[in-house]
Structures are given as structure tokens and as C-alpha cells.
Amino acid sequence: MINSSFSPKKYFLLFGILFSIFSFAQKKFTIVLDAGHGGSDHGANRYYGDLGTVREKDITLSVVLKVGRMLEKNKDYKVIYTRKIDEYPSLTERTTLANRSKADLFISVHVNANTKTSPYGTETFVQGPDQNKTNLEVAKAENDVIFLDEKDREMFASYDPKSPESLIALKIQQSKYLESSLLFGSFVEENFVKRDKRFSRGVKQQNLHVLRLNAMPSVLIETGFVSNYDEAVYLASEKGQDEIAESIYQAVLSYKKALERNGSASAPREVEKPEEKPLKNDFRILLMSTPTKYTSTDPALKGLNYILPIKENGMYKYYYSTTNLASVRDNNLKTAKDAGFRNATSISFVPNQKLGVGYYRLELAVTAQKLSSNSYMLNTVKDITRTKENGKFYYTYGRFSTLEEAVKMQKTLEDKGIKNTVIEKVLK
Ligand SMILES: [Zn+2]
Numbered sequence: 246m247i248n249s250s251f252s253p254k255k256y257f258l259l260f261g262i263l264f265s266i267f268s269f270a271q272k273k274f275t276i277v278l279d280a281g282h283g284g285s286d287h288g289a290n291r292y293y294g295d296l297g298t299v300r301e302k303d304i305t306l307s308v309v310l311k312v313g314r315m316l317e318k319n320k321d322y323k324v325i326y327t328r329k330i331d332e333y334p335s336l337t338e339r340t341t342l343a344n345r346s347k348a349d350l351f352i353s354v355h356v357n358a359n360t361k362t363s364p365y366g367t368e369t370f371v372q373g374p375d376q377n378k379t380n381l382e383v384a385k386a387e388n389d390v391i392f393l394d395e396k397d398r399e400m401f402a403s404y405d406p407k408s409p410e411s412l413i414a415l416k417i418q419q420s421k422y423l424e425s426s427l428l429f430g431s432f433v434e435e436n437f438v439k440r441d442k443r444f445s446r447g448v449k450q451q452n453l454h455v456l457r458l459n460a461m462p463s464v465l466i467e468t469g470f471v472s473n474y475d476e477a478v479y480l481a482s483e484k485g486q487d488e489i490a491e492s493i494y495q496a497v498l499s500y501k502k503a504l505e506r507n508g509s510a511s512a513p514r515e516v517e518k519p520e521e522k523p524l525k526n527d528f529r530i531l532l533m534s535t536p537t538k539y540t541s542t543d544p545a546l547k548g549l550n551y552i553l554p555i556k557e558n559g560m561y562k563y564y565y566s567t568t569n570l571a572s573v574r575d576n577n578l579k580t581a582k583d584a585g586f587r588n589a590t591s592i593s594f595v596p597n598q599k600l601g602v603g604y605y606r607l608e609l610a611v612t613a614q615k616l617s618s619n620s621y622m623l624n625t626v627k628d629i630t631r632t633k634e635n636g637k638f639y640y641t642y643g644r645f646s647t648l649e650e651a652v653k654m655q656k657t658l659e660d661k662g663i664k665n666t667v668i669e670k671v672l673k
Pocket residue numbers: 281282288289301355356386387
């Protein structure tokens with residue numbers, strides 16, 4: 246029985262304080278283990294008469310669980326799994342989990358495949374601009390996974406990894422983890438060669454979604470080719486999986502030792518700074534204000550992701566990202582400036598604020614010619630308003646009292662295939 250004046254909420258708070266003190270004192274080296282694919286996404290697979298179907302998702306899970314068991318025996322390590330069973334967490338879920346847990350290292354385990362049966366060997370990828378075209382195959386195979394998932398599609402829809410501007414932004418964001426990622430990757434590949442007598446194809450830089458959003462050193466390990474019979478035998482065997490797991494485990498030990506030698510183990514920033522409290526308001530970065538309407542993939546937006554245009558008094562204001570954390574806001578502002586928006590500024594938004602005078606609506610289309618009555622848009626959305634101004638036709642929809650409601654409707658319409666709508670603030 247709990248004393249009624251001592252509510253569960255207070256217990257929770259007390260527990261929270263004790264827990265932070267405890268974790269403050271005992272910061273463990275946190276490793277996120279990501280078994281590639283899973284659930285309905287089998288990854289690479291091949292059928293062999295004597296082996297049956299060898300599936301990437303089974304090998305990755307088995308290897309990851311083995312690595313985890315080894316690490317968990319050592320109390321200096323904390324292990325977080327993106328999955329422990331045969332399921333498919335979206336790539337966004339995987340990286341969000343990793344970022345939230347403030348992990349020190351992210352290891353994604355995969356199995357390679359080729360249309361030919363001859364290629365074999367291991368390779369480890371770190372996040373970075375593509376070095377050469379031969380890596381494209383891997384990028385394609387591993388990134389394609391993303392498009393199986395609706396949530397991910399939303400996240401990555403406006404990101405063009407090929408634009409030079411986004412590569413620059415990417416490079417800046419990732420460069421601080423690149424060195425550590427390369428170091429860990431080199432330990433992994435070295436172990437595969439020296440311990441397991443495998444053939445290493447090296448450590449490579451590649452622009453892979455699952456690594457791109459991670460705010461920590463991250464690698465993607467291709468443990469061998471399922472399309473090569475000898476490697477398929479090895480990958481499917483207990484012995485092979487044990488060796489791969491041991492090599493990855495030993496690489497983690499070497500990596501941590503190397504960090505300790507450099508005096509930078511276990512992300513010191515977390516120990517020095519208490520956890521950041523969210524701010525009351527949301528912050529978006531205003532990139533520019535212009536009469537021109539751009540679609541999300543227009544080069545004028547320099548490959549930046551998460552752009553929200555809001556129209557006001559005939560001008561389109563382009564906002565980048567949203568956050569209620571001061572550190573993220575400052576980082577977003579820097580990213581915008583680095584991408585070339587030198588006059589970018591951070592703008593504060595009160596969440597769910599109702600417009601005192603006026604409302605929000607969606608601008609669905611602006612056209613020179615009147616849309617035909619059997620157009621997809623007019624037939625999909627009812628009650629569209631058409632107005633004519635300066636010889637152009639404006640198609641608008643809805644009346645929303647908050648920005649959040651307008652954003653929600655925008656998403657609903659996007660799901661119906663009506664894209665590139667713009668939220669308009671109508672002050673009357
Ligand atoms: Zn894979």
C-alpha cells in the first residue's frame with residue numbers, strides 16, 4: 246500500500262533523480278547492435294540444395310545476439326538491440342533508438358549478395374560521401390529497404406543524397422564521427438583477416454541511410470556474400486557465426502582501449518553536461534522568404550531535409566526542421582548556414598497556438614490554366630476554393646486554427662498523392 250500523499254508520480258520523479266545520479270557515476274559504454282533487415286524484409290537470400298534457403302535476416306540476428314551475449318558479460322558495456330527477434334523495425338526507429346540512448350557506437354550487421362557467384366569477402370562501411378561507383382550496388386541494396394517502410398519514406402522523401410550541397414551538409418555533420426567510425430571499422434576488418442582468415446574488401450565510405458542519421462560513430466558490416474556458395478556455408482554455420490561475432494566483439498574491445506588511450510572514452514560530453522531540458526517553444530530555421538514557390542526537391546533548397554514552406558502575404562517562407570531543444574536548434578542553424586543559407590535565422594513557434602485573427606489554409610496548386618474538372622486533385626478533395634489573381638488560378642483548401650492542424654491535413658493529402666501543398670497563413 247502506498248501512502249496516498251506520496252503519489253506514483255513523485256516516486257517516478259525520485260526514481261528519475263536517483264537513476265540520473267547513478268548513471269552519472271557509472272556511465273557505461275553503450276553499444277547499439279542492429280541486426281539488418283528482419284520480419285517481412287528477408288534481406289539477401291539464396292537457396293542451395295544442401296543448405297536450404299540462407300537468409301540475411303537470420304544470420305544478422307544470430308551474429309548480433311552472439312556479440313551481445315559476449316559484451317553483456319562485461320559490466321563496462323551496455324547493449325541495446327534494435328531487434329532481438331524476427332521483426333522489422335523501420336530504419337528511422339533504429340536510428341532514433343540509437344540517438345535517444347546516447348550510444349557510443351552503432352553496429353549494423355548485414356550480409357552481402359551479388360548477381361554473380363564469384364564475389365566473396367567482408368567489407369565495412371562508414372557514413373560518408375561515396376568514394377566510387379562500385380559501392381553503389383551496396384548502397385542501393387541496403388537503402389532500398391527503406392522504401393518498404395511508409396514512415397521512412399516520409400522522413401527521407403525530400404532528401405537528395407546526390408546533390409553536392411547535401412553532401413557538404415552531410416560531411417560536416419558526420420566528419421566528427423568519421424575518424425572513430427573508420428578506426429572501429431579497421432579493427433573489424435583486421436580481425437576478419439587475422440583471426441578468421443577471411444578476405445577483406447576493406448573499410449569504405451558510403452552514404453547509407455541507416456548510418457546517416459546517427460549521432461555517434463557507426464558502421465555497417467557486410468559479413469560475407471550469401472551469393473557465394475562457400476561463404477553461404479560459412480555464414481549459415483554455427484562456427485562461422487561464432488567467429489564473426491568474436492571478431493566484432495574483439496574489435497569493440499580494441500576500439501574502447503584506443504579511445505581510453507586518447508582520453509576520450511565514453512562520450513565525455515554526457516558526463517559534463519546534465520540532460521538538456523526541452524524549451525517551451527518549437528524552433529524552426531527560416532532559410533529564406535521569396536515570392537517563388539519551390540518543390541521540396543528544388544536545388545534552391547540545397548538538398549536540405551524537412552522543409553516546411555509557409556505562405557504569408559504572397560511570400561513563401563521556407564523553414565527547415567523543427568525542435569524544442571536548444572542544442573539541436575543551434576546545430577540546425579549551423580547546418581543551414583553551412584548549406585549556404587547565410588542569413589538563416591531561428592524562429593520561435595508557440596506549439597498549438599491559435600491565430601487570433603485569421604486562419605491557416607492549404608494552397609494546393611497555382612496554375613496558369615484553369616484545372617480541368619476531371620483532374621485528380623479536384624476529384625479527390627472536395628470543397629476546393631478557386632480564386633483568380635494576377636492572371637493565375639489559386640486552388641486552396643480548408644480552414645485551420647493552428648499550424649499543427651494544417652500540417653496534419655497536409656500529410657493526409659500527401660498520402661492521397663496530393664504533394665507539394667503549401668500552408669498559407671491568412672490574416673484577416
Ligand atoms: Zn542488408
